[in-house]
Amino acid sequence: MPNALQELLRCQEDFFYFVDKYIKINHPARGVIPFQLYDYQKRLFKFYQEERYGISIKFRQGGFTTFSVVYALWLAMFHDNQKILFLSKTDREAVHMGNIVDLMLKMFEPWFSPKLEKNQEHIKVFSLTNSSIAFFTPDAARGRSLTHLFIDEAAFIPHIEKHWKALYPIVASGGKVFVNSTVNGVGNWFEQTYHSAEKGENNFKIFKSNYKEHPDYSNPEWVKKTREALGEKGWLQEVEGCFVGSLAIDYPLDVFKNLSNNELVRKLWAIFPEKKLKVEQHQVLYEASRRLYNQN
Ligand SMILES: Nc1ncnc2c1ncn2[C@@H]1O[C@H](COP(=O)(O)OP(=O)(O)OP(=O)(O)O)[C@@H](O)[C@H]1O
Numbered sequence: 304m305p306n307a308l309q310e311l312l313r314c315q316e317d318f319f320y321f322v323d324k325y326i327k328i329n330h331p332a333r334g335v336i337p338f339q340l341y342d343y344q345k346r347l348f349k350f351y352q353e354e355r356y357g358i359s360i361k362f363r364q365g366g367f368t369t370f371s372v373v374y375a376l377w378l379a380m381f382h383d384n385q386k387i388l389f390l391s392k393t394d395r396e397a398v399h400m401g402n403i404v405d406l407m408l409k410m411f412e413p414w415f416s417p418k419l420e421k422n423q424e425h426i427k428v429f430s431l432t433n434s435s436i437a438f439f440t441p442d443a444a445r446g447r448s449l450t451h452l453f454i455d456e457a458a459f460i461p462h463i464e465k466h467w468k469a470l471y472p473i474v475a476s477g478g479k480v481f482v483n484s485t486v487n488g489v490g491n492w493f494e495q496t497y498h499s500a501e502k503g504e505n506n507f508k509i510f511k512s513n514y515k516e517h518p519d520y521s522n523p524e525w526v527k528k529t530r531e532a533l534g535e536k537g538w539l540q541e542v543e544g545c546f547v548g549s550l551a552i553d554y555p556l557d558v559f560k561n562l563s564n565n566e567l568v569r570k571l572w573a574i575f576p577e578k579k580l581k582v583e584q585h586q587v588l589y590e591a592s593r594r595l596y597n598q599n
């Protein structure tokens with residue numbers, strides 16, 4: 304056994320050391336493996352550390368939930384009085400996050416394993432630090448002061464705007480809030496909050512990542528297979544992170560009728576104010592609009 308105190312102090316100081324040396328995860332194809340962070344997960348650590356309100360469009364199966372849970376575990380094990388709440392759409396997803404923690408705890412050697420005052424599916428309380436991590440749906444979450452609120456797949460949580468109003472005062476006094484979601488069309492709280500953040504109209508800072516940064520997804524074969532499986536709209540939302548719905552919902556398709564290709568591209572440019580869109584993304588949007596138009 305290494306010098307326990309020294310080791311615990313090192314983990315407290317260095318998240319990456321902690322992850323590298325002690326964290327195991329369950330990979331869908333490879334089973335239980337050491338958690339080797341992808342570069343965007345490393346960036347997410349910095350973002351979580353530095354920002355107070357964060358919002359991020361995730362791509363499916365990018366490891367956003369797992370990373371956030373590991374970050375919470377590190378906070379709770381090595382920092383005093385952290386009150387962390389994960390909100391998810393369903394109880395099944397809440398329990399799944401609790402299970403991710405369970406697996407990690409199970410993999411620790413006994414000397415490294417933290418003592419838990421409470422160890423339930425929905426809540427873990429760490430004796431040494433008096434910190435806790437809870438996993439709930441918004442309806443089950445009870446008001447209590449929080450240091451960290453993570454809202455997972457916010458665009459899919461019914462009435463999230465109402466829950467946000469109730470939760471905001473709980474974090475406003477000093478807590479942090481991180482919202483990660485797949486795109487789910489437009490007109491919902493997630494989309495509005497994201498676009499307001501882009502314009503600097505709220506306090507949220509934006510975290511950007513791209514599926515091409517994921518080692519398993521950055522190959523043409525995966526792109527082809529996934530694109531076929533999801534369909535164009537699914538691909539654009541779930542992988543590219545585009546608010547595709549706006550074409551069909553916000554803008555009557557008539558807007559696109561009779562436009563030349565050039566005009567259409569210009570129109571799309573105006574609709575999607577993210578001026579940083581790459582040429583290839585414009586092409587994808589252009590294609591999507593054509594297809595949506597043809598379908599209707
Ligand atoms: N750095 C990594 N290396 C290997 N596997 C990883 C890594 N990060 C996450 N995973 C694995 O990838 C899978 C997806 O992770 P996770 O569920 O956290 O992603 P997600 O972005 O929340 O996905 P979803 O879109 O389904 O909510 C999990 O099986 C997880 O263990």
Ligand SMILES: [Mg+2]
Pocket residue numbers: 367368369455
């Ligand atoms: Mg997830």
